[in-house]
Amino acid sequence: MRRSRPSMFYEFLAYVSAGFLLGLLVSYPGWGVALGVCLWALYQMRQYNRLMNWLQREDQSEPPESPGAWGELLDELARHQKHAQSREQDLKAIIARFQQSTAALDDAIVIIDRHNCLEWWNSTANTLLGLRPGDRGKPLLNLVRDPRFVRYYRKSNYQEPLQLSSPANPDIHLQYQISRFGEGDRVLVARDITRLVKLEQTRQDFVANASHELRTPLTVIRGYLETFLDQELPRPLQRGMSQMQQQAKRMESLVADLLLLSRLESTQHISDEQPIRIQSLIAQIAQDARDLSADRGHIISLEVDPEHDLIGQELELQSAFSNLVFNAVRYTPGAGEIHISWKVDARGGHFSVRDNGIGIDPMHIPRLTERFYRVDESRSSASGGTGLGLAIVKHVLMRHGAQLSIESRSGKGSTFSCHFPPDMLRSLNYQDSAAG
Structure with a gap:
């Protein structure tokens, strides 16, 4: 229960009054008042020193006993001290509990x-x-100097995790995920996915080995079929041999795509970034598309930014871009329009292929990049596709830090766009001026 003590003002009046009365006894009331004020000041200084000495202790001792206002102040400070000590103990217990729980996790957590x-x-x-x-x-x-991690850390979008080898042990594969909190703070979670990577590598090795082993017998089969087709054969046998040759070619394309996809999946990032003359690359792909179109009369137009190139792996990007353009040619009726563009803005570089062909129902779009997924089995088979084209595109873009977006409606055409981050671009004007 709080004790009721006189306030400091009344204490001051008591000292002054006592000094005044003492001064009257010796006929010097003014000096008596001055003496009372000095004694009051000395008393306050003594109490202040006692307070400071107590506050500077770390033994959590009880405050010194003092009368009057100083006693109230010390009691109030003691109550606050006990409350703060109680909260400190609670916080220490929470922190200890948190540290124990995080220490039990298999994931690395960094604030x-x-x-x-x-x-x-x-x-x-x-x-x-x-x-x-x-x-x-x-x-x-x-401490973590891998350029791919630096690029991932500095971007503001952490929706997709990053997979890299551990800086402490190259045999350990980590998946990094960053989240923002507070005012500019981040929490980094690194998960050991070595076992998953090894399982995936086993699957990839199996597909690659099986595909590689299929190449030789397919080559032999095609060779004999070509030899037989060069001979005079009865019409039914000729037709059967032609269909066999057609399917053998399709299987060879499938094996080639499987080998390419297996190679792309073997690493998450490209190892040799080189400047790419994307203008000439797109022009060559457009010419190949016109050759593929042949007499179907497609109208193929180009819109290419002349001031920016890409940095990456040229053969992989050529494969990805070709897949998108050739798909547009295959699935756009004769005399249809196909527009190929390369544009650059503040968000990065954008390669797009737009057509006014048969289009795709939106319900199929989320699964288009899955291996062997087909919107229409008969239509895909007739076009000669392997069902791996968009899966290859997705993995090429992932290795370049890019994303694929698809906009389409059945009967309204489609637009496939590849979005590259700004750090994968190279300004030709800057390069020219630097060279000059």
Whole structure:
């Protein structure tokens, strides 16, 4: 229960009054008042020193007993101190519980402040990321220097995770996921996916080996079929041999696409980034599309930004772009329009193929990039497609940090667009001026 004590003002009046009465006894009331004020000031200084000495202690001792207003102040501070100590104990218990729970996780968790410096991490991060106690306060990008991680960290969109080898152990494969919180802070979660990567590698090796083994017998079959077709054969046998040759060619295309897809899946990122003359690349693809169109009369138009090129792997991008353009030729009726464009804006570079062909029902769009997924089995078979084209496109774009978007409606045509981030572009004007 709080004690009722006189206020500091009444204490001051008491000292002044006592000094005044003492001064009257010696016929010097003014000096008595001055003496009372000085004694009051000395008393306040003494109480202040006692308060400061108590506050500077770390033994959590009880406050000194004092009368009057100083006693009330010390009691109030003691109550606040006990409350703060109680809250501190609760917070310590919560932090200890949090550290115990995060230490039990198999994932590395790292908290990064607004200045991109390490603020806290769990014990698993020591193993997976090679962090040490002395790294606290150091910039994260000074410790994890892989250019692909730096590029991923600096972009603002963390919807897709990043897969890389561990900086502490190249045999460990990690999946990085970053989330923002607070005012510019980030939390980085690194998950060990080595087992999943090995399982996926086993699957890829099986597909690659099986596809590779199929090439030789297919080559032999095609060779004999061509030899037989060069002979004079009865019409029924000729027709059968021609269909066999057609299917053998299709199987060879399928095997080639399987091998290419297996190679693309073997790594998440390209290893040799080179400037690509995208203007000439698109022009060559457009010419190949006109040759494929032959006498079907497609109107193929180009719109190409002359000031920006791409940085990447040319053969992979040529394969991806060709797949999109050739699909437009295959699925657009004769005399249809196909528009190929390369545009650059603040969001990056955009390669698009737009046609006014048969289109795709929106319900099929989310699954178009799956292997062997077909909107219409008979239509796809007739076009000669393998069912792997868009899967190849998706993996090529993933390796270049790009994304595929599809807009289509049945009977209204389709637009396939590849969106590349700004850091994959190269300004030709800048290069020319630098060279000059």
